Amino acid sequence: MSTVSYAFDAKFDVDVPLLIVGAGAAGLCAALAAKEAGFEPLLIERDAVPAGSTALSAGLIPAAGTRFQRAKDIIDSPQLFAADITRKAKGEADAAIVDAVAHGAGVLVEWLADCYGLPFDVIDNFNYPGHSAMRMHGLPTRTGLELINRLRHAAETRDIAIIAERVADGLLAEPDGRIRGVEISRGDGGRERIGCQALILACNGYGGNRELVRRFIPEMGGALYFGHPGNRGDAVMWGEALGAKLSHLGAYQGHGSVATPHNILITWATIMQGGIQVNRDGLRFCDETQGYSEQAAEVLRQPGAIAWSVFDARIAAVARQFEDFRDAERAGAVLTGRTVEGLAGAMRVPAAVFAAEWTDVESLKAKRGQDRYGRSFAPEQICVEPFHAVKVTGALFHTQGGLAIDGAGCVRREDGTLLPNLFAAGGAAAGVSGSSAAGYLSGNGLLTATVLGRLAGQAAAGLCLERLSSGRS
Numbered sequence: 195m196s197t198v199s200y201a202f203d204a205k206f207d208v209d210v211p212l213l214i215v216g217a218g219a220a221g222l223c224a225a226l227a228a229k230e231a232g233f234e235p236l237l238i239e240r241d242a243v244p245a246g247s248t249a250l251s252a253g254l255i256p257a258a259g260t261r262f263q264r265a266k267d268i269i270d271s272p273q274l275f276a277a278d279i280t281r282k283a284k285g286e287a288d289a290a291i292v293d294a295v296a297h298g299a300g301v302l303v304e305w306l307a308d309c310y311g312l313p314f315d316v317i318d319n320f321n322y323p324g325h326s327a328m329r330m331h332g333l334p335t336r337t338g339l340e341l342i343n344r345l346r347h348a349a350e351t352r353d354i355a356i357i358a359e360r361v362a363d364g365l366l367a368e369p370d371g372r373i374r375g376v377e378i379s380r381g382d383g384g385r386e387r388i389g390c391q392a393l394i395l396a397c398n399g400y401g402g403n404r405e406l407v408r409r410f411i412p413e414m415g416g417a418l419y420f421g422h423p424g425n426r427g428d429a430v431m432w433g434e435a436l437g438a439k440l441s442h443l444g445a446y447q448g449h450g451s452v453a454t455p456h457n458i459l460i461t462w463a464t465i466m467q468g469g470i471q472v473n474r475d476g477l478r479f480c481d482e483t484q485g486y487s488e489q490a491a492e493v494l495r496q497p498g499a500i501a502w503s504v505f506d507a508r509i510a511a512v513a514r515q516f517e518d519f520r521d522a523e524r525a526g527a528v529l530t531g532r533t534v535e536g537l538a539g540a541m542r543v544p545a546a547v548f549a550a551e552w553t554d555v556e557s558l559k560a561k562r563g564q565d566r567y568g569r570s571f572a573p574e575q576i577c578v579e580p581f582h583a584v585k586v587t588g589a590l591f592h593t594q595g596g597l598a599i600d601g602a603g604c605v606r607r608e609d610g611t612l613l614p615n616l617f618a619a620g621g622a623a624a625g626v627s628g629s630s631a632a633g634y635l636s637g638n639g640l641l642t643a644t645v646l647g648r649l650a651g652q653a654a655a656g657l658c659l660e661r662l663s664s665g666r667s
């Protein structure tokens with residue numbers, strides 16, 4: 195149970211300047227930035243080896259104006275990126291945070307590449323929905339596991355302390371909300387108290403807490419949760435107890451393309467390159483290119499809460515750059531048909547209905563047409579046999595609502611003023627996706643984890659420095 199106790203005379207087993215709860219992308223970026231600023235951060239992490247939702251992701255970080263883009267003649271700018279985020283979030287995202295992440299992302303990606311050797315490149319053979327330039331930066335395997343392992347390695351080589359198998363389950367605070375320290379439970383049942391001058395909550399959102407999901411996101415209350423189970427909403431519960439402002443708790447990243455029953459993510463490249471989704475009756479049901487996040491609920495509304503993603507061999511070749519897709523092929527999740535009718539047989543959907551949908555879409559592609567849902571098609575998306583299909587369902591990936599912060603990650607009170615020494619980044623903080631799943635622009639998750647993690651680490655280090663030079667402990 196996550197609690198806040200008010201204790202002036204609390205005794206601590208150890209005191210540190212900067213404590214960070216959670217060693218995912220947000221926590222590790224915060225720690226690297228704080229260490230660069232001259233402070234020794236201490237990270238505490240629930241798991242034996244840091245992984246978090248970061249390890250489950252594709253590890254793709256959107257960033258604008260990078261040298262990786264320039265090398266491929268991709269024209270982009272932070273302003274264009276900010277406009278894309280704002281448009282997708284229907285103007286509901288906090289403009290200061292949008293500005294901070296859109297301008298900070300290019301710097302972040304080049305910082306991780308130059309200072310810590312992360313070998314990013316930019317994906318240039320397909321684009322994600324809502325992005326007006328190719329700006330997804332990824333590592334060679336296109337996995338979040340590679341991202342988290344490289345971040346952890348960077349932290350370890352800089353002697354940043356990560357104490358594993360420790361769960362923060364209580365905050366100790368003063369009545370004005372100043373954090374004095376954190377209560378920790380150890381794997382062996384023991385307890386510790388760590389005092390700190392500044393605290394960064396990097397423990398993600400509440401996707402792993404079914405009760406909170408039902409409370410704030412009823413439409414996903416029964417859905418498969420595909421994120422890290424240890425993300426149990428501690429930041430939100432602590433924030434609520436401290437009188438912090440909580441924003442957009444109904445926002446989340448869903449995904450409408452998780453292979454079932456295999457539970458493997460099927461990249462949205464399958465759709466963006468010209469694929470479609472049909473339900474088990476062989477019928478299309480929406481414009482799939484709106485975004486994979488809102489597609490989760492669309493798929494869950496279909497009979498049997500499933501859909502089929504259908505595409506061809508050309509698209510499969512693009513998708514194969516993702517390890518997940520290769521895993522899906524190995525697991526037998528990707529069906530093949532020499533003809534549309536043959537594929538319909540393998541999918542067990544009514545062949546005539548499916549063939550009519552398919553023919554309709556292919557003819558729209560040939561004439562650059564638009565379908566009944568408003569989706570536009572182009573000739574280069576035309577599919578040729580053999581065809582492929584994957585049975586998918588919708589899943590909750592992570593929550594996007596959380597603690598309201600300023601552009602440096604400092605947590606706001608209900609009245610908008612800042613709490614004295616509490617910061618949040620990544621899934622612990624309210625993101626830039628507005629109030630629903632539809633506001634999630636691809637990459638918003640790692641964008642706010644890495645960029646705001648770095649900014650929070652810098653700001654918290656600045657606060658510690660200020661307190662040190664003014665002689666306050």
Ligand SMILES: Cc1cc2nc3c(=O)[nH]c(=O)nc-3n(C[C@H](O)[C@H](O)[C@H](O)COP(=O)(O)OP(=O)(O)OC[C@H]3O[C@@H](n4cnc5c(N)ncnc54)[C@H](O)[C@@H]3O)c2cc1C
Nearest residue numbers: 216218219220240246247248251252362620621637639640
């Ligand atoms: C399948 C999948 C694919 C995704 N793909 C992408 C993508 O390609 N691009 C993108 O931008 N986003 C993607 N996302 C979202 C992205 O993974 C998250 O937004 C991001 O990883 C959040 O980072 P974080 O550091 O906030 O949280 P996490 O990486 O989840 O780290 C939080 C850490 O805190 C620890 N923790 C939690 N509570 C406590 C506690 N009380 N005490 C101690 N430790 C605690 C957890 O164990 C965890 O290690 C994807 C998500 C999923 C599930």
